[in-house]
Amino acid sequence: MKHTSAQISCGLKIAGCPENAVDSAPEPKTVASAPERIALLKARLLKSKGDRVNIGTPLYEDKQNTDILFAAPGAGTIEDIVYGPRRVIREIVIRLDKEQTAEAFTPYPAEKLAGITPGALTEILLKSGVWPLLRDIVYRKVADPGQSPAAIWVAATNQDPFHPPPDTWLQSPQDRRFFQTGIKALEILSSRVFVCCAADTGTGDAQIENRITHRVLRGYPFDDPAVVHYHVKTRPEDNHAWFVNGQDVRLIGEFLETGRFPVRRTVAVSGQNVPGRYRHTRMGAPLGILADPGEDSGRRWIAGGLFRGYSSGPDFHLGLYETAVNIIEESGKREMLGFMRPGWNKPTCSKTFLSVFNPRPLAVDADMHGSGRACVNCGSCTRACPVDILPQFTYKCIRAGEIEEALSHGMLDCVECGLCSYVCPSKIELCQTFQETKQAYFRQRI
Amino acid sequence: MGWMEKNLRKLFDAPRKHFEPGGRLGKLGPLFEAIEDVFFFPAEATQHRPLVRDSLDLKRFMSSVLVALIPPLLFGIYNTGYQSRLASEMSAAFMPSFMTGLGIVLPIILVSYAVGLFWELLFAAIRKHPISEGFLVTGLLFPLTLPPTIPLWQVAAGITFGVVIGKEVFGGTGRNLFNPALTARAFVFFAYPAQMSGDPVWVAVKQKASQAVDAVTGPTPLAVTELQAPFNSIQEMLTDQGYTFSTLFWGHYPGTIGGTSALCSLLGALLLIILGIASYRTILGAVAGLLATGFLLNLAASPGTLPWFSVNPFYHLVAGGFAFGAAYMATDPVTAPGTDRAKWIYGFLIGALTVLIRVVNPAFPEGVMLAILFMNMFAPLLEYTEIRLRVKKRIPHV
Numbered sequence: 040m041k042h043t044s045a046q047i048s049c050g051l052k053i054a055g056c057p058e059n060a061v062d063s064a065p066e067p068k069t070v071a072s073a074p075e076r077i078a079l080l081k082a083r084l085l086k087s088k089g090d091r092v093n094i095g096t097p098l099y100e101d102k103q104n105t106d107i108l109f110a111a112p113g114a115g116t117i118e119d120i121v122y123g124p125r126r127v128i129r130e131i132v133i134r135l136d137k138e139q140t141a142e143a144f145t146p147y148p149a150e151k152l153a154g155i156t157p158g159a160l161t162e163i164l165l166k167s168g169v170w171p172l173l174r175d176i177v178y179r180k181v182a183d184p185g186q187s188p189a190a191i192w193v194a195a196t197n198q199d200p201f202h203p204p205p206d207t208w209l210q211s212p213q214d215r216r217f218f219q220t221g222i223k224a225l226e227i228l229s230s231r232v233f234v235c236c237a238a239d240t241g242t243g244d245a246q247i248e249n250r251i252t253h254r255v256l257r258g259y260p261f262d263d264p265a266v267v268h269y270h271v272k273t274r275p276e277d278n279h280a281w282f283v284n285g286q287d288v289r290l291i292g293e294f295l296e297t298g299r300f301p302v303r304r305t306v307a308v309s310g311q312n313v314p315g316r317y318r319h320t321r322m323g324a325p326l327g328i329l330a331d332p333g334e335d336s337g338r339r340w341i342a343g344g345l346f347r348g349y350s351s352g353p354d355f356h357l358g359l360y361e362t363a364v365n366i367i368e369e370s371g372k373r374e375m376l377g378f379m380r381p382g383w384n385k386p387t388c389s390k391t392f393l394s395v396f397n398p399r400p401l402a403v404d405a406d407m408h409g410s411g412r413a414c415v416n417c418g419s420c421t422r423a424c425p426v427d428i429l430p431q432f433t434y435k436c437i438r439a440g441e442i443e444e445a446l447s448h449g450m451l452d453c454v455e456c457g458l459c460s461y462v463c464p465s466k467i468e469l470c471q472t473f474q475e476t477k478q479a480y481f482r483q484r485i
Numbered sequence: 486m487g488w489m490e491k492n493l494r495k496l497f498d499a500p501r502k503h504f505e506p507g508g509r510l511g512k513l514g515p516l517f518e519a520i521e522d523v524f525f526f527p528a529e530a531t532q533h534r535p536l537v538r539d540s541l542d543l544k545r546f547m548s549s550v551l552v553a554l555i556p557p558l559l560f561g562i563y564n565t566g567y568q569s570r571l572a573s574e575m576s577a578a579f580m581p582s583f584m585t586g587l588g589i590v591l592p593i594i595l596v597s598y599a600v601g602l603f604w605e606l607l608f609a610a611i612r613k614h615p616i617s618e619g620f621l622v623t624g625l626l627f628p629l630t631l632p633p634t635i636p637l638w639q640v641a642a643g644i645t646f647g648v649v650i651g652k653e654v655f656g657g658t659g660r661n662l663f664n665p666a667l668t669a670r671a672f673v674f675f676a677y678p679a680q681m682s683g684d685p686v687w688v689a690v691k692q693k694a695s696q697a698v699d700a701v702t703g704p705t706p707l708a709v710t711e712l713q714a715p716f717n718s719i720q721e722m723l724t725d726q727g728y729t730f731s732t733l734f735w736g737h738y739p740g741t742i743g744g745t746s747a748l749c750s751l752l753g754a755l756l757l758i759i760l761g762i763a764s765y766r767t768i769l770g771a772v773a774g775l776l777a778t779g780f781l782l783n784l785a786a787s788p789g790t791l792p793w794f795s796v797n798p799f800y801h802l803v804a805g806g807f808a809f810g811a812a813y814m815a816t817d818p819v820t821a822p823g824t825d826r827a828k829w830i831y832g833f834l835i836g837a838l839t840v841l842i843r844v845v846n847p848a849f850p851e852g853v854m855l856a857i858l859f860m861n862m863f864a865p866l867l868e869y870t871e872i873r874l875r876v877k878k879r880i881p882h883v
């Protein structure tokens with residue numbers, strides 16, 4: 040298996056794909072949990088600064104549903120609670136003890152799982168803080184335990200550049216057993232469990248290969264479970280589906296087999312001035328231990344993939360779902376006559392730069408490449424959208440306050456992939472608007 | 486390069502403070518910004534997801550159209566000079582012709598840009614939004630649709646109408662219903678018919694240095710047909726006047742500045758399609774609509790029908806600025822539908838209407854202009870229908 044660049048459905052070739060070598064990152068001194076990065080979550084703290092916690096101790100709960108608990112990813116003392124704007128809890132930082140003690144839960148190895156009811160399993164996963172790994176496919180928030188899903192989708196791959204492929208986190212027989220146990224658990228929760236995987240990516244194991252139900256030919260975002268789901272659903276009820284990352288299925292399995300809250304993460308590290316590689320580390324590890332691009336200003340740290348990820352920094356910690364760190368240039372340099380350059384090295388989905396003839400993958404940066412303008416109805420966003428939305432019209436509906444109309448256009452089908460915003464020559468924040476409107480719609484509905 | 490860049494940078498940095506809000510020239514802020522952005526591409530950092538963005542922006546998007554306009558522009562300049570010198574019985578060699586043409590065309594373009602920019606600026610300042618690059622295209626498209634004899638004040642009046650009524654009253658770029666360049670063109674066509682139609686307007690002749698631009702006689706291809714043509718003889722008539730298919734294709738005849746050469750428009754259209762700026766659907770749709778309607782009329786032609794019924798449909802393709810309109814005007818994304826199926830229909834109807842207008846009323850030789858404006862009006866309807874069809878197919882969320 041050899042990746043030279045990311046495969047993006049609009050034809051973009053992005054440089055910096057990690058070499059297929061896996062190593063271990065240095066041990067972190069702190070880990071953190073980041074409620075801010077969990078969609079639609081209003082967190083209520085259960086611990087305060089200075090408290091001692093074990094791995095798996097509940098740190099905070101969901102205000103809207105106090106059954107949903109979020110567990111500490113490390114054993115130690117809560118060193119700091121960082122707030123963002125409007126008092127949202129950004130990070131709960133735990134300074135790790137030498138001895139990593141963990142809360143003990145009853146293990147449920149594969150054999151014991153068979154007799155368990157969905158209700159009981161839900162209970163087990165909620166209590167241990169493992170539940171939040173399951174997410175709602177529409178709002179991408181934590182799955183609602185009161186709901187029974189029409190299907191559960193597993194994302195074996197994530198082609199948002201750059202994420203670890205399955206064979207990096209399914210290395211040992213034990214890993215593969217955990218994964219299989221995880222799948223078994225999901226099958227208790229729903230009779231329809233689907234596993235989607237990018238076409239050219241192997242899992243390195245025949246049995247797991249057999250589990251794959253959907254192979255996706257096109258690049259990001261087509262292997263996103265929400266996109267596959269959109270293309271196979273047939274009835275309105277199908278929309279009540281959940282999804283879970285492949286790595287997280289392995290974690291669910293690990294938890295059930297061992298009775299310990301699982302903390303292992305395999306993260307793809309890539310970008311400027313850092314060797315691209317896959318690294319084993321812990322859930323909630325600080326980004327700084329994963330890569331060191333040197334003392335140079337003008338760098339942007341992105342956690343969670345180039346398209347879906349958030350701005351971050353070496354002192355921030357990985358969020359619950361994040362398994363990628365990209366470090367890209369943010370030069371702020373105003374290029375002379377920039378828009379007239381032939382652009383042999385300029386990455387683009389369009390055909391207006393010479394780079395369409397450039398076979399090499401190209402480096403991307405954190406620059407807008409233009410300023411905001413009115414929509415000219417060029418249709419680039421429509422061509423990019425993986426779920427047949429007409430973003431420019433949906434956007435106009437939202438702007439005009441016609442939310443019902445936007446809904447009928449398929450706003451809730453938006454998988455928040457960001458491709459429409461990426462390609463827009465007028466630099467309109469389409470994806471951001473859809474995401475915010477979806478969330479606002481969800482909030483006013485409850 | 487580095488040296489130039491440093492000095493250019495200084496040139497902008499020194500007067501910047503005057504253009505900032507509250508500065509002496511604060512009102513001209515958008516102009517300053519627009520000019521600076523041309524020389525130094527803005528480099529804002531991304532704030533929202535996705536944190537990477539495409540290299541294509543609206544400046545490059547619109548500049549691509551300008552590049553695609555180069556063939557008709559250069560040929561138009563040359564042809565204008567050539568026809569003028571021919572009419573004045575001067576040597577019609579390439580360079581002198583080009584220079585003469587430049588002398589006639591350049592002022593028209595400059596007036597169009599200057600007056601257009603003035604209005605853009607005014608509205609940018611009032612509405613407090615940045616200047617949209619769309620005017621770069623409008624400012625060049627409009628002159629190319631004009632006869633070279635047009636008085637400069639009419640150019641100014643036309644572009645004013647196009648920008649203000651065609652665009653700004655709708656709320657500015659992106660909300661306009663009609664293509665501003667075409668609106669401007671239609672305005673001068675109807676407001677100043679004497680200078681826009683009839684035979685003598687198409688050749689600009691510089692007589693003596695002291696005398697102003699004047700015109701000579703010689704019917705344009707579409708005007709030929711206003712003459713009483715016997716049944717089935719229209720092609721011969723056109724050929725008699727020197728308007729063979731190949732003349733019309735190459736564009737060596739008096740006409741609008743940029744619209745005579747179907748070849749140049751074809752080159753431009755190809756470039757726009759290759760760059761992905763214009764939709765081939767609209768263009769091919771228009772060609773299909775034109776040919777289909779032309780053939781249908783051929784079938785209906787009889788001695789009792791109007792002369793253009795019987796013309797070979799391929800003549801329609803190369804005559805009367807159709808190629809120019811289909812390549813550059815019909816494909817204006819703002820005023821065309823944005824969805825694929827709607828684009829085909831939109832294009833097809835433009836082609837069909839062009840033929841119908843020409844046949845029924847040859848007094849409007851620029852049938853394509855009216856056809857596009859008319860379809861501009863229906864683009865939202867096509868779009869709406871397409872959206873409804875798509876919405877029906879979606880699986881709702883309950």
Ligand code: SF4
Binds near residue numbers: 415416464
């Ligand atoms: S890509 Fe941007 S400018 Fe083009 S249609 Fe979509 S929103 Fe409008």
Ligand code: SF4
Binds near residue numbers: 420426454458459
């Ligand atoms: S609307 Fe935009 S963000 Fe949403 S799925 Fe389509 S391309 Fe992705």
